[in-house]
Amino acid sequence: MILIGLDPGLGCTGWGVIAAEGNRLSHVANGQIRTDAKQSLPARLVALHDALAAVLAEHCPAAAAVEEVFVNSNPQSTLKLGQARGVVLLAAALRGIEVGEYAARLVKKAVVGTGGAEKVQVHAMIGRLLPGVKIAGADAADALAVAITHAHHLASRSAVRDRLLKEQAA
Template identity: 70%
Template structure:
């Protein structure tokens, strides 16, 4: 099963693709999708949508997972992050594949073992779980972590005989 992880952001959206075969995970690809900070908001969102749509068409994932929005001290930043996340959810949902949504603390706990892990710890564990991977920066590392978290949750649901909801697992 090919899983796409997305770490949404208006300026930079990280993406990571993994293959999950039982408990075995392997790296397919990762990267960053960037928008022009000088462009109007609507144009940036449309460009993000077209890049995500092309990425999904190129790799045909079986499932996807997106990190949930966290509230930070700047309301404007939170709103822009939410808009980028909405575009990512829409781009994935248009394809009909299931979408899991995970809080950042749950992703960190799934990958590192603690919910308050630092970005460097997440990066290091992703590299350990996917040997030989060359990670394209912290946004891509976070996206790979989201995909790994989703793979673990799907495997747990299968082993317990629980059917994931069609829209994915929401956490």
């Protein structure tokens, strides 16, 4: 199954595509979508949508995962992040892709083992989980971490469902 992880931001949105076969994960692609800060907000949102739509069309993921919004001290920054996140969710929804949403602490715990992990630790673990990966930048690393988290959650959900079906059949 091809999965895409997304780390939304108005200035830079990271994306990471992985393939998940059971417990085996492999890197497909990753990158960052940057918008021009000199453009108007609507123009930047359109640019983000169009670039992300191209990534989704190229990789045809079966599922997507997005990092949840965190509230920072600057309400204006939080609002812009929320608007970029809305565009990311819309782009996936327009392609009929189901989206999982994960808090940053949960992503860190799934990838590193602790919710308080530093970005450097997350980056290092991505290198171990996806050997040979060349990460396009910090936002792409975060997106790959979100994709890995979603892959783990989907695998767990599938295992529980299979077990319940077996028990019902018995």
